[in-house]
Amino acid sequence: MNYIALKMLMGDRGKYLGIVMGLTFASLIMTQQPAIFVGLMMRSYSFITDVGLPDIWVMDPKVQFIDDVKPLQDMKLFRVRGIEGVEWAMPLYKGLIKARLANGNFQTCNVIGLDDATLIGGPAVMLEGRLEDLRRGDAVIVDRDGAVEKLGMPGPDGKPKPLKVGDTLELNDRRAIVVGIAKTTRTFQSQPVIYTTYTRAMLYAPRERKLLSFILVKARPGQDLTELTRRIRRGTGLAAYTQKGFQKLTYDYFMQNTGIPINFGISVTLGFIVGAAIAGQTFYNFTMENLRQFGVLKAMGASNGTLLRMILLQATLVGAIGYGLGVGLTSLFGWAMRNTILAFKFPWQLLVYSGLGVTLICVFAALISIRKVIALEPAVVFKG
Amino acid sequence: MPTLAVHCRDVFKTYDTGDQKVVALRGVDLDIHTGRLMMLVGPSGCGKTTLISVIAGILDQDAGVCRVFGEDLTHLRQKERLRFRAQNIGFVFQAYNLLPTLTAAENAAIPLIINGLKRPEATRRAAAMLDRVGLGDRLGSLPAQLSGGQQQRVAIARALVHDPRLIVCDEPTSALDHETGHRVMELLKAIALDARKALVIVTHDARIFEFADGIAHMDDGHIIRLESREDLVGAGEPGAAPTAPAEPFASP
Numbered sequence: 001m002n003y004i005a006l007k008m009l010m011g012d013r014g015k016y017l018g019i020v021m022g023l024t025f026a027s028l029i030m031t032q033q034p035a036i037f038v039g040l041m042m043r044s045y046s047f048i049t050d051v052g053l054p055d056i057w058v059m060d061p062k063v064q065f066i067d068d069v070k071p072l073q074d075m076k077l078f079r080v081r082g083i084e085g086v087e088w089a090m091p092l093y094k095g096l097i098k099a100r101l102a103n104g105n106f107q108t109c110n111v112i113g114l115d116d117a118t119l120i121g122g123p124a125v126m127l128e129g130r131l132e133d134l135r136r137g138d139a140v141i142v143d144r145d146g147a148v149e150k151l152g153m154p155g156p157d158g159k160p161k162p163l164k165v166g167d168t169l170e171l172n173d174r175r176a177i178v179v180g181i182a183k184t185t186r187t188f189q190s191q192p193v194i195y196t197t198y199t200r201a202m203l204y205a206p207r208e209r210k211l212l213s214f215i216l217v218k219a220r221p222g223q224d225l226t227e228l229t230r231r232i233r234r235g236t237g238l239a240a241y242t243q244k245g246f247q248k249l250t251y252d253y254f255m256q257n258t259g260i261p262i263n264f265g266i267s268v269t270l271g272f273i274v275g276a277a278i279a280g281q282t283f284y285n286f287t288m289e290n291l292r293q294f295g296v297l298k299a300m301g302a303s304n305g306t307l308l309r310m311i312l313l314q315a316t317l318v319g320a321i322g323y324g325l326g327v328g329l330t331s332l333f334g335w336a337m338r339n340t341i342l343a344f345k346f347p348w349q350l351l352v353y354s355g356l357g358v359t360l361i362c363v364f365a366a367l368i369s370i371r372k373v374i375a376l377e378p379a380v381v382f383k384g
Numbered sequence: 385m386p387t388l389a390v391h392c393r394d395v396f397k398t399y400d401t402g403d404q405k406v407v408a409l410r411g412v413d414l415d416i417h418t419g420r421l422m423m424l425v426g427p428s429g430c431g432k433t434t435l436i437s438v439i440a441g442i443l444d445q446d447a448g449v450c451r452v453f454g455e456d457l458t459h460l461r462q463k464e465r466l467r468f469r470a471q472n473i474g475f476v477f478q479a480y481n482l483l484p485t486l487t488a489a490e491n492a493a494i495p496l497i498i499n500g501l502k503r504p505e506a507t508r509r510a511a512a513m514l515d516r517v518g519l520g521d522r523l524g525s526l527p528a529q530l531s532g533g534q535q536q537r538v539a540i541a542r543a544l545v546h547d548p549r550l551i552v553c554d555e556p557t558s559a560l561d562h563e564t565g566h567r568v569m570e571l572l573k574a575i576a577l578d579a580r581k582a583l584v585i586v587t588h589d590a591r592i593f594e595f596a597d598g599i600a601h602m603d604d605g606h607i608i609r610l611e612s613r614e615d616l617v618g619a620g621e622p623g624a625a626p627t628a629p630a631e632p633f634a635s636p
Contacts, residue, residue, distance in 0.1 A: 003503055004486065004494065011485020011526075296481045299442050301470025301498045303463065378442040381481055382433045382554045 001302065005310035008290055009317065015286055019318045020325065022282035026275025026361060027326020031346070031354045032333055033271050037264040038350060039343030044254045045247040046185035047110075047193075051092075051121045054216035055225055057246045058089070058232055061239040065253035066246070067189070069094055071210035076236060080215050083235045085228045087218040090115040093201040094213040099194065100170035103153045109146065109192045111171065113201025121216055122182075122195055128165050129180025134197055140169070141180040146192020149341075169194075171204040188254070190341055272357060279322065279358070280365035283315060287369030291376060299378035307373050311366050319362035323355060388454075389550055389582035390416040390439050395448035397434050397605075408434040409445065410605035418549070421573060421583040421595060426602035432586040433554060435602070439584060440552045441469050453549060470498050474543030476572075478555035480535045482527040488514055488538045489523040495546040513541040516575055533564035540572060553585040557592055569595045 010016045042049075047066055048057070058080050060070035080089040093113030098106045114121045114134070122131045123141065133139055142151060147163040155161035163169075169176045176196070184193055196204065205211055217240070219228050225242045232240035241249060255261050287294075294307055334344040397409040408431045416422045424432040437443035438450050441457035449456060453472065457465050474495070482491045492510035497503060511523050517537040519530075527535050536556060543551055556572065557565030569592045577583050585596075593599060601609040 001497060004483070004490070004497065007485050007490065008483060292481065293483050296475075296477070296483070297494070297498070299440070299469075299475055300495050301466045301473075303466050306498075379433075379437040381442075381475070381477055382437055 001297075001306050001310055002313055004297075005313045006317070008293065008310075009286075009314045015289070016318075019279075019282045019286055020322050023279045023318055023322020023358065023362070024325040024329065026279040027323045027354060027358050028329045029271035030268075030275050030357050031327055031330040031350060033264065033267045034350055034354070035330060035334060035344050035346045036342065037260070037268065038347060039345035040188070040260060040264075041251060041254060042345050043186055043188045043190075043343050045250040046187055047094075048243060048247050048250065050124065050184050051216065052124060052243075053120055053218065054090075054243070055219045056217040056229055056232065056240050056242055058215035058217055058236070058238050058240045059213070061237070063239060063249075064257075065250040066094075067187075068253075069213045071208060072212040072215070072238070073210050074212050076238060077212065077215055079236045080217060080232060080238070083228075083232050085220050085223040085231060087220045088118075088120075089215050089217045090118060090120045091198050091212050092121050092214040092216050093198055093205065093211060095201075095205050095211075096191070097171050097194075097204055097206075099151065099176075099192070101151065101153055102168065105153070107150050107192060109151075109171075109194045110187065110189075111194045111196065111201055111204055113196055113198040113205075116197045116199050119197070123184050125183040127181045127183050131180070133179035134195065136177075136179055138175050138177045138200070139179040139196065140171075140176040140200075141182050141195040142178050143184040143193040144181050145184075145186055145190070145341075146194070147178075147181055150192050172206065174204055176204070186341070186343070275357075276361045276364070279361045280368070283318065283362065283365040284369055286314075287311060287366075288372065291372060292380065294373045295376050295378050295380045298373075298376060299381045304374045308370050311370050311373065315362040315366035319358050323358040326358075327351060327354065386417040386419045386579070388415060388451075389418045390414065390450070390452055390584070391454075392435075392439065392450040393448055395435070395438060395445045395450055397431075397438060397443070397445050407605055409438070411448065412602075412605070412607055414600060414607060416582050416584060416598075418582050419577065419579045420597040421577055421585065423593065423596040423599045424584065424586045424602055425588065425593075425599055426608075428588075430602040431605040432602050436552050436554060436584055436586050439550075440473050440475065441465055470495065471546065472549050474546070474548035474551040476536070476539050476543045476551065476553035476556045478558055480527070480532075480539045480559075482535055482538055482542075484527050487524050487526060488519060488530065488541075491527070491538055492541040492545050494542060495548075499546055510541065510545050513545045514538065517541045517571055531564075532559050533568060536560060536564075536568050537571065540568070540575075544575060549581050551581065551583045553583070553587075555587055555589070556585060557587065557589050562591055565589060565592060 045066060060072055062070050077089060077091050080086060095111055096108050097111045099109045100106055119131050119134060127144055129141065134141060142163055151163040152160045163178055165178050165180060167178045202211055219225055229240040229242060297307060331346060334346050337344055392412055392414040395409050395412040399406045399408055412435060424435060426432055434443065438445045439452065444458050455468060457468060460468060489507050489510050492514055493506035496506035496509060514520060514523055517540055519534060519537055522530060522534065557568055560568060573595055599611045600607045
């Protein structure tokens with residue numbers, strides 16, 4: 001009977017394609033918007049992810065997320081270094097400074113000051129130049145997206161010209177020479193990221209009494225990180241989070257204090273409802289159009305169980321194909337947008353959730369259809 | 385030796401349409417023997433279709449007894465009843481009811497597949513049956529590619545392919561022209577009827593009465609008159625006027 005079920009489904013190409021397209025569209029809108037949402041939310045803590053080496057981030061207890069910098073006194077660094085279980089602790093400056101471009105334009109940049117000696121916290125992937133070049137006078141490293149987009153300038157021919165190694169900028173009236181281009185993950189605000197040494201960052205930063213933004217800590221081998229964060233909190237009065245903990249703090253802040261979740265939540269929910277309605281209605285219509293045929297099979301002795309298996313097989317098949325195509329289109333969309341400013345992340349969890357969503361739609365549509373088929377009087381076949 | 389294929393006594397059936405009750409069968413008595421073609425005739429709404437639905441076991445009567453080859457289908461469990469129907473009853477419908485996306489051979493093979501036969505063997509036997517109804521060259525045709533007469537022949541092949549003992553036909557010729565209707569009836573009688581099978585046909589089509597071995601005239605849920613072949617041959621055109629109250633049809 002499986003063969004008959006498949007022929008009923010695929011025999012009418014137009015209807016079959018209609019159902020598959022409905023489910024493809026449902027899968028597409030169920031995955032594309034959440035993928036953008038996930039991408040956007042991951043950008044909120046992408047800087048923490050990029051600074052991969054330290055185990056623990058130490059900061060002012062009032063800090064709510066990565067860009068909410070509340071400077072510390074420099075002496076806090078030494079107190080953290082004195083905590084038992086700390087292998088090393090390095091300073092990190094993070095602040096927004098206006099850069100003046102060669103054409104006179106200004107652009108707000110995220111300036112990161114790395115420990116002068118170790119350069120810990122620097123970009124992991126250098127596209128041009130080396131991280132060590134930061135030790136040269138007035139040296140800065142710029143992220144590729146920033147160099148191409150916001151720090152790029154129109155060339156003599158009028159075409160945009162990316163910032164490149166050897167170009168200069170002005171940061172707070174001080175000269176900065178680009179010595180490298182790094183690959184970093186875009187941040188939530190998508191501002192250009194400029195890396196320099198901690199000492200030089202102090203010169204670029206506006207005068208303030210305290211300038212130390214974060215203390216990056218590496219735990220000694222075998223240390224329990226949660227326990228170490230507790231010891232740092234107790235010993236310094238500062239806040240200390242593991243890398244994951246700080247990511248979560250930032251993520252939670254954006255979830256609770258911005259309109260992103262509700263905006264995307266509405267969009268994703270509407271997408272799911274519209275997708276479910278389209279796919280469910282299409283499949284339901286398909287079964288209803290075949291109700292008489294099911295009645296014929298029933299009259300000829302096919303059991304409700306057999307008809308149920310036929311409908312489930314049809315639902316599973318169109319669901320799987322529609323889901324595959326929808327997910328494929330979403331992936332294609334993500335691939336096409338990979339070099340744009342659009343936030344897009346398609347993790348396996350989203351595949352699972354959307355798969356469950358499509359399954360839910362198909363099962364729901366199949367169940368409604370099955371109810372009709374089970375309740376169907378086979379005597380209907382004698383009605384002309 | 386003919387045996388009793390269908391035995392109905394005092395069969396009642398009422399439909400509840402919500403705001404009113406419609407009595408479709410009011411104490412129907414009917415016997416049909418193997419080797420015979422029985423026609424149920426009468427005006428629309430007289431209960432013909434309800435009666436064949438009860439006989440075929442796809443509708444339960446409210447009262448009375450209806451046995452098919454000695455089996456009271458209302459006493460069977462759902463699974464047994466389905467198996468009985470799948471093995472013993474063949475259906476020919478007015479609107480053919482062929483699955484439009486299946487070829488002629490695949491359509492004709494359905495009863496065999498329902499009975500558990502593997503698809504290749506079922507299709508092979510369906511092809512042989514289609515050959516018998518004169519459609520050996522149209523095995524791969526879809527219903528939409530066939531004429532009305534050809535579609536009805538596919539439906540006949542489907543009704544006979546699993547060698548059922550009772551064939552139930554609902555207005556098999558009503559959608560066909562006179563000549564095609566005659567050919568379909570000749571075919572039905574030639575290949576559907578033998579000593580161990582019975583054929584019940586619901587029809588309005590007086591042009592095919594000549595094929596009947598017996599005619600049960602129905603009106604308002606009753607069988608009002610039964611005519612045997614002998615009566616038909618003797619009286620000419622059957623069904624001219626209601627006569628005596630229904631008596632069970634006596635087979636020879």
